[in-house]
Amino acid sequence: xxxxxxxxxxxxxxxxxxxxxxxxxxxxxxxxxxxxxxxxxxxxxxxxxxxxxxxxxxxxxxxxxxxxxxxxxxxxxxxxxxxxxxxxxxxxxxxxxxxxxxxxxxxxxxxxxxxxxxxxxxxxxxxxxxxxxxxxxxxxxxxxxxxxxxxxxxxxxxxxxxxxxxxxxxxxxxxxxxxxxxxxxxxxxxxxxxxxxxxxxxxxxxxxxxxxxxxxxxxxxxxxxxxxxxxxxxxxxxxxxxxxxxxxxxxxxxxxxxxxxxxxxxxxxxxxxxxxxxxxxxxxxxxxxxxxxxxxxxxxxxxxxxxxxxx
Amino acid sequence: xxxxxxxxxxxxxxxxxxxxxxxxxxxxxxxxxxxxxxxxxxxxxxxxxxxxxxxxxxxxxxxxxxxxxxxxxxxxxxxxxxxxxxxxxxxxxxxxxxxxxxxxxxxxxxxxxxxxxxxxxxxxxxxxxxxxxxxxxxxxxxxxxxxxxxxxxxxxxxxxxxxxxxxxxxxxxxxxxxxxxxxxxxxxxxxxxxxxxxxxxxxxxxxxxxxxxxxxxxxxxxxxxxxxxxxxxxxxxxxxxxxxxxxxxxxxxxxxxxxxxxxxxxxxxxxxxxxxxxxxxxxxxxxxxxxxxxxxxxx
Numbered sequence: 001x002x003x004x005x006x007x008x009x010x011x012x013x014x015x016x017x018x019x020x021x022x023x024x025x026x027x028x029x030x031x032x033x034x035x036x037x038x039x040x041x042x043x044x045x046x047x048x049x050x051x052x053x054x055x056x057x058x059x060x061x062x063x064x065x066x067x068x069x070x071x072x073x074x075x076x077x078x079x080x081x082x083x084x085x086x087x088x089x090x091x092x093x094x095x096x097x098x099x100x101x102x103x104x105x106x107x108x109x110x111x112x113x114x115x116x117x118x119x120x121x122x123x124x125x126x127x128x129x130x131x132x133x134x135x136x137x138x139x140x141x142x143x144x145x146x147x148x149x150x151x152x153x154x155x156x157x158x159x160x161x162x163x164x165x166x167x168x169x170x171x172x173x174x175x176x177x178x179x180x181x182x183x184x185x186x187x188x189x190x191x192x193x194x195x196x197x198x199x200x201x202x203x204x205x206x207x208x209x210x211x212x213x214x215x216x217x218x219x220x221x222x223x224x225x226x227x228x229x230x231x232x233x234x235x236x237x238x239x240x241x242x243x244x245x246x247x248x249x250x251x252x253x254x255x256x257x258x259x260x261x262x263x264x265x266x267x268x269x270x271x272x273x274x275x276x277x278x279x280x281x282x283x284x285x286x287x288x289x290x291x292x293x294x295x296x297x298x299x300x301x302x303x304x305x306x307x308x309x310x311x
Numbered sequence: 312x313x314x315x316x317x318x319x320x321x322x323x324x325x326x327x328x329x330x331x332x333x334x335x336x337x338x339x340x341x342x343x344x345x346x347x348x349x350x351x352x353x354x355x356x357x358x359x360x361x362x363x364x365x366x367x368x369x370x371x372x373x374x375x376x377x378x379x380x381x382x383x384x385x386x387x388x389x390x391x392x393x394x395x396x397x398x399x400x401x402x403x404x405x406x407x408x409x410x411x412x413x414x415x416x417x418x419x420x421x422x423x424x425x426x427x428x429x430x431x432x433x434x435x436x437x438x439x440x441x442x443x444x445x446x447x448x449x450x451x452x453x454x455x456x457x458x459x460x461x462x463x464x465x466x467x468x469x470x471x472x473x474x475x476x477x478x479x480x481x482x483x484x485x486x487x488x489x490x491x492x493x494x495x496x497x498x499x500x501x502x503x504x505x506x507x508x509x510x511x512x513x514x515x516x517x518x519x520x521x522x523x524x525x526x527x528x529x530x531x532x533x534x535x536x537x538x539x540x541x542x543x544x545x546x547x548x549x550x551x552x553x554x555x556x557x558x559x560x561x562x563x564x565x566x567x568x569x570x571x572x573x574x575x576x577x578x579x580x581x582x583x584x585x586x587x588x589x590x591x592x593x594x595x596x597x598x599x600x601x602x603x604x605x606x607x608x609x610x
Contacts, residue, residue, distance in 0.1 A: 026432070031424070034421050037421065038484065045458035111353055114350050116350050116351070131589065132542070138567065140364045142572070143578060248543075252567055
């Protein structure tokens with residue numbers, strides 16, 4: 001694919017000038033709709049978040065609105081235990097989710113990449129939760145976890161556990177319960193991306209390895225995994241950002257509870273702005289979250305040597 | 312599960328060589344020789360994990376309220392009728408379709424134009440623009456809710472589906488544009504040049520030569536946009552206060568956050584939410600893999 005891209009790259013300006021019908025403005029015209037939309041609805045809101053983060057801004061208490069300097073930030077780092085709690089929980093959530101999703105997704109992709117009877121159907125079935133929304137996932141797992149007619153009732157019928165147990169309202173079980181629900185939906189994402197990347201491993205390499213008598217596990221470590229490296233780095237990064245930012249599932253499944261046990265930082269921010277209307281403070285929290293994300297992403301790309309050697 | 316691959320290969324002479332030009336189809340022989348149980352056993356276990364939740368929601372949707380039977384028999388559609396009319400899921404469904412289709416069309420068209428410029432031209436702000444696209448991936452839409460709300464209030468678009476369509480499109484755009492520009496890069500430039508020589512103008516050359524080759528990629532991107540906007544919840548929750556205008560995920564959330572959840576209605580609502588994406592998914596699954604392997608992840 002890299003070769004194809006190289007071929008396609010327009011070699012030099014003079015050649016393009018031959019297409020006389022092409023005004024020099026054309027590329028700008030083509031990106032204009034996208035650029036305008038993004039300026040208006042991403043760049044401008046981001047800037048206004050930065051602006052509000054320096055303000056005391058609460059529509060329900062307009063008499064206190066005004067420039068606040070770095071007060072909001074000072075408050076976050078010195079007087080807000082909820083910030084630290086939710087940040088730690090976010091890190092834990094992202095780490096556990098992305099790690100497990102990658103592990104199962106990789107295994108699943110390797111399995112359905114084999115040739116076997118029923119492969120098409122098997123792929124379609126294991127990938128299907130990918131298309132299910134966070135809210136629908138919550139709905140499904142609320143049905144599974146509910147204390148009266150959920151899975152625990154039937155397990156109790158079999159003598160496992162007790163009747164009337166609700167995993168989502170017990171602080172000791174809510175985390176694994178939510179993790180499993182999100183895994184159900186998240187694993188197919190990795191499986192699909194990795195399977196797509198597996199299609200481009202040169203099979204000559206495997207043939208050569210086989211001639212040399214390399215075992216399957218060796219082939220996996222020395223051929224497959226290096227090939228997948230960039231795809232894995234990029235997909236884990238995108239997924240981590242996504243898992244950090246996404247509030248659909250936890251918002252609807254646990255609402256951040258019980259007792260704030262499953263509140264991520266973005267959920268905390270959403271509550272701060274939507275429920276207590278403290279926009280200024282929520283904006284400062286957003287800014288901090290954004291900086292943390294950007295910093296972690298850069299460190300991750302650097303440490304993982306993305307795009308380096310292996311190619 | 313990875314260790315499943317650990318078993319020593321039992322190399323058998325591969326029966327290939329007869330099937331030349333379809334590289335995507337070709338499998339690595341070494342991997343083909345896994346004992347069958349090493350495929351079916353983990354796959355079967357995983358399938359249970361995948362399918363039990365689906366079965367569970369079907370069960371709740373189809374069995375009468377109060378039943379605890381593990382098979383949906385006698386079957387009833389009372390929950391569907393209730394949700395569709397009493398809980399306005401008919402209206403929500405219509406709104407969601409509208410938002411999904413509009414987002415699909417807008418995302419694909421705008422991303423196609425931008426993707427073409429990125430793939431085929433060098434222009435001054437190109438690097439900066441690419442960087443902005445990548446950075447926007449880190450901007451959490453959920454955290455921009457307040458300023459976005461104010462913008463739409465300014466534009467008098469609160470409670471209009473247009474606000475959700477725009478917001479969904481904007482957050483779909485960066486990735487869609489990067490994907491499409493990669494797909495276009497994979498189409499040799501010489502094909503277009505040949506068409507110009509034959510007297511096509513740039514647009515016609517694009518339409519006749521490039522567009523047909525982009526089909527798998529466009530299907531992947533378009534269905535992505537549809538499924539995302541169909542599923543997405545926060546924008547609709549924030550920008551649409553009027554029950555008449557709300558979408559399916561908001562309706563589901565309302566059912567879930569009721570004081571005593573009507574599980575049958577929730578399940579039926581969930582099925583209604585799932586049907587379109589499952590249909591789209593079944594239809595595009597094949598293209599999804601090829602679409603992605605055509606250069607998506609590599610960037």
